[in-house]
Amino acid sequence: MxxxxxxxxxxxxxxxxxxxxxxxxxxDGAIGLLRRALLYLPAHDHRKVVKASTLDVDLICLDCEDAVAEARKPDARQAIPDILSSTNFGRSEVAVRINPVDTPHAWHDLEAVLGASTRPHTIVVPKVDTPEQMEWLYDAVQTLSPDSNTKPLHLITQVESAVGLHFLHDICQVGKDRGSAEDRRIIHDGLILGGDDFAASIRARRTPSNRELLLARQQTIVAAARFGLTAIDIVNIHYKQGLDLLEQEASEGAEMGFDGKQVIHPVQVPIVQAAYHxxxxxxxxxxxxxxxxxxxxxxxxxxxxxxxxxxxxxxxxxxxxxxxxxxxxxxxxxxx
Ligand SMILES: CC(=O)SCCNC(=O)CCNC(=O)[C@H](O)C(C)(C)COP(=O)(O)OP(=O)(O)OC[C@H]1O[C@@H](n2cnc3c(N)ncnc32)[C@H](O)[C@@H]1OP(=O)(O)O
Ligand SMILES: CC(=O)C(=O)O
Ligand SMILES: [Mg+2]
Known part of the structure; x- marks a missing residue:
């Protein structure tokens, strides 16, 4: 029976x-893996940090990457420890998006995150293209966080290029192999499809139908399902108009098998969370x-x-x- x-x-x-x-x-108990909406904001923008802390949103992502101009990268990084220790984000999972591992910023971003007296729940790492980059990340965390008994840091990686999509399963395999029961400093438990960078990588033109991203969306879902990770769908940058299209896109993502969607403005949060509900x-x-x-x-x-x-x-x-x-x-x- x-x-x-x-x-x-x-x-x-x-x-x-x-x-x-x-x-x-x-x-880790409180946050589980509820990731219907992931809201980005530039980490050095205090008003947006304050605003984010008032929102009922599953995942808040303090961005040090593409929302931050090159000249402001140090400001974003330096803001992180203070934001984490002084802001009450309520029930939200809090993530920091560091810069890609092949930039000189990544190491310093990791230093700021791992050295903070209050750590975020999660790091988001953009543009992970190869398993070697994933190995670099695990090595860097081990060096910067020598105590293997610290509270685990969740890791969400972004697939954002043709190369990254090609190696996606190998990248996830590194996360599975390195995140053993003995060493749970980082737990790879999410994938994000960075649809806009991915479109640029394959020379696609973005359309409202998102058909140019269909293969990447499905492959992200399949890899996430294979490795037991959450899968987070593309961002929709049209926050001032076309909110009905956002609702449609979010519902489509939920039907396809995504667990949530990236958003860039507070107005998008309730629409996306409702679509996944x-x-x-x-x-x-x-x-x-x-x-x-x-x-x-x-x-x-x-x-x-x-x-x-x-x-x-x-x-x-x-x-x-x-x-x-x-x-x-x-x-x-x-x-x-
Ligand atoms: C492809 C990618 O990589 S996407 C990820 C990287 N991009 C980002 O992180 C961008 C995130 N979004 C933003 O920075 C902003 O929404 C912008 C720049 C697009 C528009 O910002 P604004 O012109 O300030 O928007 P608007 O005036 O409508 O904001 C209304 C309120 O919401 C706040 N707000 C706007 N966006 C956000 C956000 N992402 N998070 C938190 N609060 C926000 C504003 O601060 C304002 O509140 P306030 O009056 O209390 O300060
Ligand atoms: C969200 C993001 O990083 C992208 O679409 O490229
Ligand atoms: Mg991107």
Whole structure:
């Protein structure tokens, strides 16, 4: 007899096991892996830091990379320790996006992050193109953070070029191999598709349909699923108009298998988070479907008719993910 989880919490654990991730253990508890919207802001822009701290957003990313002009890179880096120790970001996961590892800034950015008295939950590393760059990153963290018993730092890498997409599975493999049970200084648990840099890399023209990014979006999702990582979708830079298009794009990303989307302005946050939020109808349907599956399973039936459609295990697994998301949303709401 094959029974599946009936409660959202059980479903969450089952899903995390299926995904191969560590969310079953609760990650680092408070933040889990709820990453529906990732809001970027330039780290040296105090007003935006203050504004971000007032928002109900899953993930806040203090950017030292492309939102910051070359001449202001030191300002952004130097602002990080103070922001982290003096700002209450509420329930949000807090990340710092350092500069790419093949720039002279990366080492100094890492020094500032790892040396801060309050560390962020997560680092985002852009333009990771090769497994060797991933090795460099792990070596740098080991050197700058010699104590292997420190609280784990989550790592999200960005795929942003043809080369990065080609080597994506090798890059993820380095994260898996280096993040052993003995040394959990960094846990690679997310991928971001940097769609705008990627488009430039393949000489594509950006369109509202995003068809030029379809392959990269799907390959990012597939690699993330294989390695048990969260997958975060492209940014939409049209924050002043076309918010209906943003909603459509976010819903499409959720349907494709992404866990969340990058945003660049506060107005985009609720739209994107709602698009990744299962509706009460979807949650109710998922619960009833799982219950029906278990009843049929007890009676020795695998495939059965449910409200006019055929249901068997793959459909059940899809609906367990709805319950998993609902579980995480409830936990996040409880922390507000
Ligand atoms: C392709 C990539 O790499 S994307 C990632 C890198 N890019 C970024 O990080 C850019 C992030 N976004 C921004 O910097 C800004 O939204 C801009 C420059 C596009 C527009 O900024 P503004 O002209 O200040 O926007 P606007 O006037 O509409 O802002 C309204 C309020 O929201 C705040 N705000 C705007 N963007 C953000 C943000 N990303 N995070 C937090 N608060 C923000 C503003 O400070 C303002 O609040 P305030 O009046 O209390 O200061
Ligand atoms: C978000 C980002 O880094 C990109 O689209 O290139
Ligand atoms: Mg980029």
């Amino acid at each position: 094959q029974r599946v989880a009936q409660t959202a919490i059980e479903a969450g654990k089952a899903y995390a096991r299926l995904a191969g991730g560590d969310a079953a253990a609760g990650g 299962p509706t009460p109808q979807q949650i109710d349907y998922a619960r009833r479907l799982v219950d029906a599956f278990n009843a049929h399973s007890d009676a020795g039936t695998g495939a059965f008719e449910f409200e006019g459609t055929m249901v068997d295990m793959p459909t059940v697994r899809q609906h367990q993910q709805v319950l998993w998301m609902d579980n995480h949303l409830q936990a996040a709401a409880a922390q507000k």
